[in-house]
Amino acid sequence: MERYDDKGSVCVTGGTGYVASWLIKKLLENGYRVRTTIRSSNHPDSKKDLSYLTNLPCASEKLQIFNADLDLPESFDEAIQGCIGVFHMAHPVDYKEKEPEEVKIQRAINGTLGILKACLHSKTVKRVVYTSSASTIMFNDKGLDVLDENHWSDIDYIRSVKIYGVSYMISKTLTEKAALEFAEKHGLDLVTVFFFLISKKTLLMK
Template identity: 60%
Template sequence: MEDVKGTVCVTGGTEFIASMLIKRLLEEGYSVRTTARPDTENKRDLSFVTNLPGAAEKLKIFGADLNDPHSFDAAIKGSKGVFLVATPVDFQNKEPQEIVTEREISGTLGILKSCLKSKTVKRVVYTSSLATVVHNGQDSDMMDESFWSDVDFIREKETPNFSSYSISKTLTERAALEFVAEHGVDVVTLIPGLFVGPFICPKFPGSVHISLALLLGGKYPQFPISTPESLAEIKGNKGMKEDAFKLIQIRA
């Protein structure tokens, strides 16, 4: 039977957001390629995605690592759309911010280069973060895509645990948008806040843990979430619902 919906690639498919996205894409009838860090000893259990309805016929998993951007070539080749979800997250400052940022920029640009190389990718949906917008010292009730976080402001004002993440996300998105502007890649950027909701990955998602702690009276001072509107329910966020699939629909 002809694959009417076509093939899309979701990077970082073993994580919270990506695995739920794979589930939804399969339900919508897409063929999905996803990536996972290479597991030479075959010890990782990926059954939570391989056992999804439709996965046996429509899901392929490729080994890829952000430290080797070219490793995404095979997964992206032949895809008409790419959901760029894979990103390193380090809230414990295990590595210097400069190293984290360099790796994320290199990995993201490498994936975008793979999209160019493929000759088949027509659109990339890039998952960024609210952290790229709100840290600028401006007292504004509303912010749109014209707002950017100020890296110097982040270094001066933000808590150490969160500043590395905010800086790396901000500089990476800027680098990505500069690249696509130069090379003509069609990219849609999503700016979610804190993701909460059901999950299928075996690891308890950190964002869900944080949201539960906030609801139950716990404190996370490094996450200054003050209103319910700051939370993006994973089934209701544009990145996960019907509008998200429109992002990957390409006009003929």
């Protein structure tokens, strides 16, 4: 049953993504006002048909769409200001390896830290949820069957096996570490969640 009471505003970065769009739907149904960000107008993704978001129940009253880009972390400030929570789901994806690895890593880290700084400056954000990836925990040569929040993928190992999407896996791992370090240093309530494809999409807490 859909609920339309007002629980406050939350921000979802990377709103055109599959998981993000479902999250937006659920947040709207559960009474939240949602501000979501999409890449700025000079990016090809900005030309996407957004009707799957704008046609969601209550979207006309409770969904706002902002242009923002990880290359310009300050571009997220407006969307975050006044929110009680932020779901950070945007991340650079370049499986074809068109850009140097270091460029993508720095974009992801700088963008994420910029978003976390905006959360601190807002004075209203109570919690940040960072969407991680199973790739941040499962790649190493230790042969472990059980993994928890104390385990991380080994960057050198990822590079050595030369698997598909290496730069994405490395950037996700390093970005999450940077985010957790920033949050601990500044007293920001941040939790990470990663999803892992098993047979269908399954969400696992980290």
